[in-house]
Amino acid sequence: MTAGLNIVLTGATGGIGRAFASALVPRAGSLLLAARDDGRLQAMAAGLRRENPALQVSTVAGDLCSVPGRAAVVEAARALPGGPELLVNNAGVGDFAWFANESEADIERVIRTNLLAPVLLTRALLPLMRPGPHAAVVNVGSILGDIGNPGNVAYSTTKYALRGFSEALRRELHGSGIRVQYLAPRATRTALNSAAQDALNAELGNGSDTPDTVARALLALLDGHRAEMHLGWPERFFVRLNRLLPSVVDRALGKRAAVVRRHAATKGGNAG
């Protein structure tokens, strides 16, 4: 473990983002928190400064789907002394929906937020990043980036692509002094999941984690230097099964499609 890192964290005010921020404090010299809601960012930064007077905490409010929003994060990162050493691309949105009924606007929002924003932000920040043994870009994906799930077609699309982005960039940056890592949480108890998604998970008996569990996994990923980490059992088993025998998982998840559709049609789902 190292201390004194310059860290850029997107989605900082969300359920997982807050847990990430707290977990990263002992390693941080400067922590730049990014999200859209400035009020929530300021309140969070004030709390962190109160608890950790030696820590430099800065904030930047902006929509990562917009050019000015990303530019604001880049400008704020430029102010970090020596440049950022750790970028955690954590901002994201969910959209539990039956695909045929999901609006074009929602599909675009999910793809822009979960895929285009981290890809373009990473590209803009890489020239500022300071290489070193602890320098890394961590992309927060999902188990649904390895297992395509009915009810999460657009979301799975983005997380599969984010995993591909992570793998290709890791190979391109080989030997550069900047690692690229991918963290795949399973269902986590945050506001990202709609009531309908939560009800579906409960009916199917899907396990879920607290944000603190995901934050501990982030620290383990950073310390272990592994390329990817997937959370949860039996989720990790199904990730492997899906790679080896996708038709078996096709049948198992296909059988559940009717249950998914029923939940997507309830209030809080997005079945149109």
Ligand SMILES: NC(=O)c1ccc[n+]([C@@H]2O[C@H](COP(=O)([O-])OP(=O)(O)OC[C@H]3O[C@@H](n4cnc5c(N)ncnc54)[C@H](OP(=O)(O)O)[C@@H]3O)[C@@H](O)[C@H]2O)c1
């Ligand atoms: N919760 C789960 O079940 C789960 C499971 C697997 C993976 N994940 C992944 O974990 C990450 C964090 O999710 P979470 O559960 O913590 O979600 P969350 O509680 O809803 O927080 C989302 C965060 O992203 C920010 N954000 C959303 N859209 C943005 C935009 N256009 N520009 C800038 N910031 C934006 C939000 O702040 P503002 O609204 O202020 O912008 C908030 O800080 C996501 O990438 C998600 O896909 C979550």
